[in-house]
Amino acid sequence: MTIQDDAERRDLSSGDRMPGGLAPVRGFFEAHRSISVIVGMALVGLALPLVVMLPPFSTFQAGAAWMNNFTLAGVYILLALGLNIVVGLAGLLDLGYAAFFAIGSYTYAFGASPFSGLHIPFWPMLLIGALMAAIFGVLLGAPTLRLRGDYLAIVTLGFGEIVPIVFKNSDTYTRGTNGISSLYPPDLLGYRFSTIEILPFYIVMLLLVTLAMILIYRLQESRLGRSWMAIREDELAAASNGINTVTTKLLAFALGASTAGLAGVFSSAKLTFTGPDQFLFTVSFTVLAMVVLGGMGNIWGVALGAFILYMIQSVLLKGLNQFFDAVPVPILSDIDFVQYQFLLYGLALVSMMLLRPEGLFPSKRRRRELHTAAPGDDAAATPAQEAGGALQ
């Protein structure tokens, strides 16, 4: 045990050291998370519109179409960041996460549409939507508190199905399958956002993602974040150290859901429409795939994973279709790649589990978890460990 561990220890510490003069820069950014997130997001936010004006991208589709894709990718980044709290930090597998996205969206539809007769401005609706989703996060989380692993996954899967079905069948209040349309777009100081002008939405989305990342970083590194991790590691030991596991898990559900609520409000305000078909299981699944592929527990990794997967799904696959329509290769031109997107996700996830289970951009912690011998292995070897029942 010792030799291998020593090697690993050295390996870890040397991995943290940066070559040459970069170390102080890195140190600064690690000490000032918020600044590094703001700087990072500002750079990305500036770079994206510029990059798509360059040849390979600009020939592919118009700049506005790119910007539209980026903005919608932002919705999925928010969703993935929120689900990462529940799955990545607290270790609670939630397969019904789209429910909270739906609740955020419908909250905006009720708050700002001719259908409801209300017109609450977009900005407070962001808060209200997040709050509503958080409330439902607690309500749907509460019955699952005693469940773990597979059972938790099944129950949350059920909730994820129930919520859109309720919206679909409450005709009187939601116009059922038709959905609620002509929602009021946001306005700011007299300027009214419109579907034609994408840039304002893009900027708002950048701000929302930046804010979410900063806040989630802060949570992760706080007493609450530690409690989430402790529960993920060993729930019984967490409780035996004074952590109220019930409240802590409910907070994870609530905060994860509120991020989805935020995404829901934004997305329905941007599309000016909300309908039950936007929140099917595929959304929950896609977001989970984003979290897993990106690297559970690592905020930047999850955001990047969501971005990449969304771009593959909404740009690359469609692009492949167009490409093979134009260049008739016998079989390939008949395939509708968009239809095979879940097959591709499946393949990607399976190969990921085999090759790089910690995700593309894992947190340091997660990498260590998955790439060293399981802790039980050597502990089980000592005779004192063998006695006792389920709890010992």
Next chain:
Amino acid sequence: MTAQSTQPAAQRLTGGATTAERRDDLVLAAVGISKQFGGLAALRNVDLQIPAGGIVSLIGPNGAGKTTFFNIVAGIFEPTRGTIRVDGTPLIGPPLRAWLEPIIWVGPALLIVLIGWLLNLATGTPTAPQGRPQTAAEAVSGGAVWFEIGILVGLGVLIISLLLAIIRPPWYRRAIGRLGIFKSAQPHHMVRAGIGRTFQNIRLFQNMTALENVQVGMHLKLESTPVDALISSRRQEREEEASRVRAGELMRMVGLPGREDELARNLPYGDQRRLELARALANDPKLLLLDEPTAGMNPNETAEMTALIGRLRRELGVGILLIEHDMHVVMGISDRITVLDHGEQIAEGTPEEIRRNPKVIEAYLGAPE
């Protein structure tokens, strides 16, 4: 026990008994603890008292029920019978007036619905909707709405009380306690009451650093809320810094200086036991439950651990309940010893008395260590 169980339950918990269980200098007073696992009686009518700052050992052959007793004291298992007081306050025992609690959850909600219904009757407007409403606004505004409002608010109140019931914040427990309702404490309540523990099989947070493990142990000492974290308040920052310093001190105290940033899983076995001890100490417990703290250690490490336990008592004044198989350790360190065998408490006394007790000798010869 038979005499006691004929008394009303309330009296059993709150008074009546004249024995030492009422003594206030006892950190822990466990009376008549029994635990049944299906057909197996893991514990039968065990009594145990620990004075403040005392060291009491629990010994017995494998499977005697020692760890089961720990889990009961820590709030993980509910005992089949018996009560446990910490500092004179009953925390674990048979439920009292449990039927009253659901009424508290449901009652206010029903009352609100009833009021809504009465208001509807009083205002006398019809509740039936006219035709199929076209918009949500119409759907809501048709007819008298008191009843609907009553149902909505009632539902909200019901949900809130159910949430309170599962979260069980301290003030809620106090409030229902005043109504004479009693339910056994949960593990984190026992920690709050001042009981810290280690596990027979080390249960560290393996993928967290040593320092983070101790910080988790400090959970109840820290006060910053999630809101503090979100706004990154001064309090949060000061507290986090202080908790790191304090955790470092605790680690030095148990003999792990300079190991703060190592992952718990990478520590050698003996150090993991020390780290678990530091984690349990982080909440400033009045009573430490140590389940075989020297298991798997070599004689050298065992001697160090024994010295450390003695120091904890002297320097921190913390009471200790110790499960230990090593008789040298037990005899050398304990004020009193309780012996279990097959769930039965076969002896209690000073180390000298226990050493000479024929029943104990027999139990150990029957199951050689």
